[in-house]
Amino acid sequence: MSRQIVYRAYGGPDVLAWEEGDPGSPGNGQVLIRSEMIGVNPVDWKLVAGLFSRVDPAPFPGTPGWAATGIVEALGAEVLDFTVGQAVVVDSRARLAVTFGSRAGTFAERFVVDTRQIVPRPAQLSIEQAAGLPSSAVAGYSMIQNLAITSKDTLLVHGASGSVGSAAAQIALERGASVIGTASTSNHDYLRSLGVIPVVYGDHLVDALRDLDPITASADAVGGAESVAATRAVLIPGGHAVTAWGDRHSQRAGIPWVQHPHDELHQTVALASKGALTVRIAETFALSQATDALRLSQTRHPAGKILLAP
Structure with a gap:
């Protein structure tokens, strides 16, 4: 039993x-x-x-x-x-x-x-880190894979301090991209420790984002009208976006729901085991x-x- x-x-x-x-x-x-x-x-x-x-x-x-x-x-x-x-x-x-x-x-x-x-x-991966990877960090990996992020990108991550968003941010940084992340001010020190440029969400989000480097890609780990509107306002022409929480707002904006490659768990565990991803x-x-x-x-x-x- x-x-x-x-x-x-x-x-x-x-x-x-x-x-x-x-x-x-x-x-x-x-x-x-x-x-x-x-x-x-x-x-x-x-x-x-x-x-x-x-x-x-x-x-x-x-x-x-x-x-x-x-x-x-x-x-x-x-x-x-x-x-x-x-x-x-x-x-x-x-x-x-x-x-x-x-x-x-x-x-x-x-x-x-x-x-x-x-x-x-892997032996070097603790049980706490291992249990924390599915399905949130796995979703973060899949978003970065969907966007085909490289060192040429400046990525906007909505909800960058959460489990999905922080994984997406870390994996994008591991690929050499610049990462801007939205989060409450209480999480800005955490984002800076990862190498993410923090921006507080709210009424002045779009203005704050426009003061930074042009955004070539957006990974939305939050969903909803605010993050979709911000993505539409700041994403460069020809840029790509994906969401982990599809809804009517993302559908109207043409932002696709994340697609999960078959090796997503294997690849996420591999990244964590070499220290490129921490939960x-x-x-x-x-x-x-x-x-x-x-x-x-x-x-x-x-x-x-x-x-x-x-």
């Missing part, structure tokens, strides 16, 4: 329950993972709230979670690339439907996942305290990644 977080109706974090359950046995191309650390992403509380229910209804009971790192405990049939006892990084809903219902949730002591959703965890950790909760973790995530103001320890 194994303990896990479940929900039997859509709602706020209070619908979550801490229960015992059977994770099941791995099928063809699957493995059973024992969690060592679990990452919390904003999409988790949105899944529980039912924000994806029209396009991807969850069969109840559901288990939240996309991100984790852990140890392979059992192999399903036809699994040749992984071994029992191997440490892996898990992006459990990668390349699946928007949320894939309740299946593949990582808020559990043990869970079954397809081998397409895991990569080996800022905000707070770690016990897995049984997932309700509190989702409440903090809902505020949208944690200073870094939220983790759950089984």
